[in-house]
Amino acid sequence: MKENKESDIFKCLNCEDVDMVKVTCGPDLMVEQCNDCGGLWLDAGELFNIIELGKFYINHLDTSLKKDSQKNRIRKCPKCEVILQPKHPKTAPEIIIDKCPDCKGIWLDRGELIKLSKTTL
Ligand SMILES: [Zn+2]
Ligand SMILES: [Zn+2]
Numbered sequence: 001m002k003e004n005k006e007s008d009i010f011k012c013l014n015c016e017d018v019d020m021v022k023v024t025c026g027p028d029l030m031v032e033q034c035n036d037c038g039g040l041w042l043d044a045g046e047l048f049n050i051i052e053l054g055k056f057y058i059n060h061l062d063t064s065l066k067k068d069s070q071k072n073r074i075r076k077c078p079k080c081e082v083i084l085q086p087k088h089p090k091t092a093p094e095i096i097i098d099k100c101p102d103c104k105g106i107w108l109d110r111g112e113l114i115k116l117s118k119t120t121l
Contacts, residue, residue: 010078013098013107014039020078025061026053033061038110041078047106051117058117062110079103092116 012018012034020032020041029049032041040061042050050057075084077100084098084107095115098107108116 010041012037012039013041013075013078014109023061025050025057029053029057031061038062040108040110040113042106042108044104044106047108047113047116050113055117058113062114075107077103077105079105089116092118 009019010032012020014037015034018034018036020034022030023033025031026049029046031043031046031050033039050061075098076082077084080100080102082100082102084100086096087099089095089097092115095112097112097116099105
């Protein structure tokens with residue numbers, strides 16, 4: 001039984017066939033998360049908002065994990081189908097985030113949000 005609501009639900013960029021779920025993370029902020037690998041999709045500006053909201057929300061997002069995420073070499077933006085560009089954030093050059101050049105959305109693997117916030121807070 002599958003509903004056709006393709007518009008705002010998309011598959012995890014790591015896992016073959018896992019739907020992303022919307023997670024409330026603070027006032028007026030919803031992000032998409034994969035319950036299997038803990039990957040996160042953030043629309044433009046959401047990363048900044050989450051870091052502003054602080055540690056509580058970041059820990060909340062970075063908990064669930066059923067398996068390790070593996071790095072696929074090529075990831076496409078779930079919204080624009082453009083290939084994401086790996087970026088080393090200035091504040092945390094040891095990690096790589098995948099950013100869409102079109103909509104500026106960001107893919108984060110589990111654990112990357114915490115690393116980003118530690119260096120930014
Ligand atoms: Zn996943
Ligand atoms: Zn995009």
